[in-house]
Amino acid sequence: xxxxNELLSVPVAVGTLGAxxxxxxxxxxxxxxxxxxxxxxxxxxxxxFVFAAQMVQLPLPLMPGTSGxxxxxxxxxxxxxxxxxxxxxxxxxxxxxLIFQDGGLLALGCNIINMALMPxxxxxxxxxxxxVSGTSQWRVYSGSIVASLIALVAGAVLVPIEAAVxxxxxxxxxxxxxxxxxxxxxxxxxxxxxxxAVLVYLRQVRPxxxxxxxxxxARLSKPxxxxxxxxxxxxxxxxxxxxxxxxxxxxxxxxxxxPDEPEFTAIISNESHAVAAVEDFQSRYSALPDYTIRGGAxxxxxxxxxxxxxxxxxxxxxxSGSAATMGxxxxxxxxxxxxxxxxxxxxxx
Amino acid sequence: xxxxxxxxxxxxxxxxxxxxxxxxxVCALIFSIFVISLPATSVSIxxxxxxxxxxxxxxxxxxxxxxxxxxxxxxxxxxxxALSSLLYDKAxxxxxxxxxxWETTGGVCRCFSIFGKFIITMAAxxxxxxxxxxxxxxxxxxxxxxxxxxVVQLGFLYRYxxxxxxxxxxxxxxxxxxxxxxxxxxxxxxxxxxxxGSIFIGSIDLAGRVNMAMQGRGFDGRFHRLTxxxxxxxxxxxxxxxxxxxxxxxxxxxxxx
Numbered sequence: 001x002x003x004x005n006e007l008l009s010v011p012v013a014v015g016t017l018g019a020x021x022x023x024x025x026x027x028x029x030x031x032x033x034x035x036x037x038x039x040x041x042x043x044x045x046x047x048x049f050v051f052a053a054q055m056v057q058l059p060l061p062l063m064p065g066t067s068g069x070x071x072x073x074x075x076x077x078x079x080x081x082x083x084x085x086x087x088x089x090x091x092x093x094x095x096x097x098l099i100f101q102d103g104g105l106l107a108l109g110c111n112i113i114n115m116a117l118m119p120x121x122x123x124x125x126x127x128x129x130x131x132v133s134g135t136s137q138w139r140v141y142s143g144s145i146v147a148s149l150i151a152l153v154a155g156a157v158l159v160p161i162e163a164a165v166x167x168x169x170x171x172x173x174x175x176x177x178x179x180x181x182x183x184x185x186x187x188x189x190x191x192x193x194x195x196x197a198v199l200v201y202l203r204q205v206r207p208x209x210x211x212x213x214x215x216x217x218a219r220l221s222k223p224x225x226x227x228x229x230x231x232x233x234x235x236x237x238x239x240x241x242x243x244x245x246x247x248x249x250x251x252x253x254x255x256x257x258x259p260d261e262p263e264f265t266a267i268i269s270n271e272s273h274a275v276a277a278v279e280d281f282q283s284r285y286s287a288l289p290d291y292t293i294r295g296g297a298x299x300x301x302x303x304x305x306x307x308x309x310x311x312x313x314x315x316x317x318x319x320s321g322s323a324a325t326m327g328x329x330x331x332x333x334x335x336x337x338x339x340x341x342x343x344x345x346x347x348x349x
Numbered sequence: 350x351x352x353x354x355x356x357x358x359x360x361x362x363x364x365x366x367x368x369x370x371x372x373x374x375v376c377a378l379i380f381s382i383f384v385i386s387l388p389a390t391s392v393s394i395x396x397x398x399x400x401x402x403x404x405x406x407x408x409x410x411x412x413x414x415x416x417x418x419x420x421x422x423x424x425x426x427x428x429x430x431a432l433s434s435l436l437y438d439k440a441x442x443x444x445x446x447x448x449x450x451w452e453t454t455g456g457v458c459r460c461f462s463i464f465g466k467f468i469i470t471m472a473a474x475x476x477x478x479x480x481x482x483x484x485x486x487x488x489x490x491x492x493x494x495x496x497x498x499x500v501v502q503l504g505f506l507y508r509y510x511x512x513x514x515x516x517x518x519x520x521x522x523x524x525x526x527x528x529x530x531x532x533x534x535x536x537x538x539x540x541x542x543x544x545x546g547s548i549f550i551g552s553i554d555l556a557g558r559v560n561m562a563m564q565g566r567g568f569d570g571r572f573h574r575l576t577x578x579x580x581x582x583x584x585x586x587x588x589x590x591x592x593x594x595x596x597x598x599x600x601x602x603x604x605x606x
Binding site for chain 2: 005008010013025028029031039040043053058092095097098099100101170171205206312313321322323325326333
């Protein structure tokens with residue numbers, strides 16, 4: 001469920017980056033006293049453990065040929081506590097972005113919120129309500145399954161919401177939302193089963209780890225959790241209502257409002273003619289349609305045919321010119337490299 | 350494995366490698382913002398935006414085929430979304446490219462736009478991480494105000510990630526050698542939990558040993574660097590070229606088109 005750059009608008013990307021930075025900063029501040037220098041290695045290795053654990057695939061029931069794996073956020077939150085768990089999983093998400101290129105640089109904020117902060121805190125909070133230290137195996141099982149399910153689905157629900165608030169979805173919002181929830185319900189159940197089984201295994205094999213964690217784990221205050229949920233609801237609600245008003249027909253591409261091109265809105269500023277203008281525009285725009293639109297927007301009037309032909313040549317020039325430039329750059333680099341020691345570019349394999 | 354390849358590439362020498370990690374990180378971010386802010390109707394201008402990551406990768410000596418292969422490996426999610434545009438935006442549009450004109454749907458344009466932006470921003474990201482050592486990237490993050498705890502966490506994570514992945518692959522090979530069929534959900538969950546649990550216990554033990562060794566050598570929670578991070582004239586030149594390039598493209602897009 002790694003969010004990609006392309007699913008976000010710049011304000012949402014920057015806003016979520018800021019929110020994630022503030023969230024991680026707050027968590028680091030809170031965990032400062034808890035995580036001393038002798039625990040740094042443990043924390044880092046716990047993050048690395050998530051990568052190793054994610055390699056262990058479990059064949060999914062009812063879906064032959066598919067398999068799921070542990071995501072690890074809830075497990076680490078339960079064992080290390082929500083703050084340390086959130087830091088460990090945030091670092092995993094950052095490394096996944098920087099080293100494995102899972103999710104883009106701009107989407108990093110969204111991914112940290114969806115996959116690290118939300119599951120760690122929500123999962124931990126739900127788990128604490130089900131299973132307190134020393135409770136029965138059944139409560140550990142049910143608690144971790146419910147916690148994983150809720151935490152993962154909550155993180156997954158944020159993906160379509162963030163994309164919708166960005167206004168870049170071509171897929172209808174509810175289709176995307178239902179798909180994400182459906183898929184993550186299955187993933188959540190698998191996650192919960194593995195988390196529960198790992199906790200039970202650890203209780204049997206190394207009860208000291210679980211006991212130690214239960215004692216040291218931080219407690220979340222109920223008011224703080226409720227306030228967070230209320231704040232999130234308000235923010236999401238405000239975002240969605242904005243999105244609903246600007247995109248009245250679901251997530252169809254809105255030609256009527258393009259914040260990046262204020263002058264474009266002027267064309268169809270007359271509400272009564274909006275639909276006609278959109279249809280007219282749709283029928284005329286080209287693969288590099290901004291060119292055609294822009295011609296109109298800047299008042300470069302002329303026959304539609306002429307504008308389109310011009311756009312065609314401009315797009316052709318852009319692509320071929322870029323290809324030629326890249327060819328030139330490659331040639332110059334190759335010449336310089338061969339002159340500087342006769343070595344070609346290093347091979348990938 | 351590709352991560353090892355990225356590591357190897359990051360340890361090479363080139364004018365791009367020599368740049369300050371902070372400058373490269375901020376430039377990659379700004380470049381990505383400009384690409385993402387392009388309207389979905391802009392497709393051909395993406396070719397112009399592709400020049401920057403291409404130039405960075407070529408000058409740094411990073412093989413383009415490796416980058417493209419790597420980007421395609423991580424693309425399934427975005428590919429599904431890009432392709433789903435084909436189903437939902439069926440507005441007929443006329444496409445013009447050079448002397449050719451043909452009719453297609455808005456979904457096709459969106460699909461090209463999404464995938465084009467994805468490839469370009471990913472290439473910019475690979476251009477950053479394949480030319481910057483991870484330790485330099487961490488130092489850059491620390492200088493840019495990322496909390497110390499997170500930077501140290503990332504350092505340790507990166508140090509042990511490949512070791513534990515190797516350990517995981519050994520356990521999985523052992524499982525594959527013994528388990529020759531699907532065992533059913535209950536047994537599969539039990540086996541998976543035992544494997545994950547044993548890796549977890551192994552990790553905790555490893556952390557204990559590492560901690561003792563590091564404390565023994567006087568680790569006080571800080572990473573020390575031999576080199577000092579300094580922004581030089583080359584860094585200013587790099588940032589200036591990017592600024593000029595982005596301004597020129599904005600000018601091109603707004604005035605000529």
